[in-house]
Amino acid sequence: MCFAFDGEGTLLHNLTYNENTPARFMDTFAFRMAITSLFFVPIFVMVVCYTHILFVVKKQQNRWNDISRMGSIRTKGRGSHKICREKKQLESNVRALYTTLLILGSCFIGWTPALLFYTLACSKGCYLQGEALVDLNCNHRTTVLILRLTDNMLVILKMLANPIIYSIRMREIKDGTHRMSMALLGVFCPSRRDDMISSGYYYRSRNQNSTGGTIQLRLTSFKSANRNGSHIALGKDCENAFL
Known part of the structure; x- marks a missing residue:
């Protein structure tokens, strides 16, 4: 991508002669929008896909609940074990989907401010450019410092949030x-x-x-034993076991 935007050949010149000439294309709005799209487009597609999957899984979960309320015809033997196993797998899938959506939400909240500031402020073609950008950097240093500190802290908090989201359940x-x-x-x-x-x-x-x-x-087990007519001595030891 960098070589595609480098019409002046600055990168190739730096690699060939081991120099550090500033690449002016990196300060253009087109290049920064391309970099930002690498984040926003996949995030948007993933949110749409996983939201659709969540609706499908929730619909299947509602069907299981309806079957549970009406009573399934396969309530004995291997069929009932298979139904219970499939139902538990469905519940696990729902939890995994919620965890994935939380991760995507944390990505959006953590990275969007930094990417917006990166896209809106540049030397050519951006919303803040030229004299307006120089004026912001020279006369509003405290504001710029607060904004940069905020977006960097959100990036750090996003990385700290990942293990919490994965393990909180x-x-x-x-x-x-x-x-x-x-x-x-x-x-x-x-x-x-x-x-x-x-x-x-x-x-x-x-x-x-x-x-x-x-x-x-x-x-x-205690209820089943009572139905079968078993005599259970509810002595002191038994009471302590159940408590």
């Missing part, structure tokens, strides 16, 4: 986030932390993230 991350928040409350607001511990909020959150499936399985 993991149970271990959720549990660690709760423990970190409780530790911070213990440092800055001990009374509120004590209130949350006494109310059981922290332990309920941990149970929901880690042991909810185990508790549900135990209760289901």
Whole structure:
């Protein structure tokens, strides 16, 4: 792309003679729009495609919900296991789509200000050019500094957001986030932390993230045993196990 815009042969001259002559085509609006389009066009296409996929998957998910409400004719044997497996895979696909859209949204928010400033301000053909650009750089240095600091910070925050978006749904991350928040409350607001511990909020959150499936399985087994007429001794040890 650079060689296509370099009508004067500056890049080839620099490579041949190992010089550093400024390439004036890089300060033109056409070149900067071409560079910016490499970002905006793929992002736009990806957002359209993944949004369409999301609508299709959500439509399929609604069909599964309708089948669950009406009752499927294949409720026993391998068919039911296959249906459950396909339903879980569909839910996993929905979560993956939401994660992808979050990543695309963070790209747009993080990179758009820097690219807009890069495209709007140049020496030839841009919205801010010539004397207007010189006046902005000389007489409004604080404003330019704030704008450049903001767009660079957004780029850095975008890179920091990627691992957070990918891992925020993991149970271990959720549990660690709760423990970190409780530790911070213990440092800055001990009374509120004590209130949350006494109310059981922290332990309920941990149970929901880690042991909810185990508790549900135990209760289901307990109900099945009662239907079959089994005699279960609800002694002290058994009560402690279920609690």
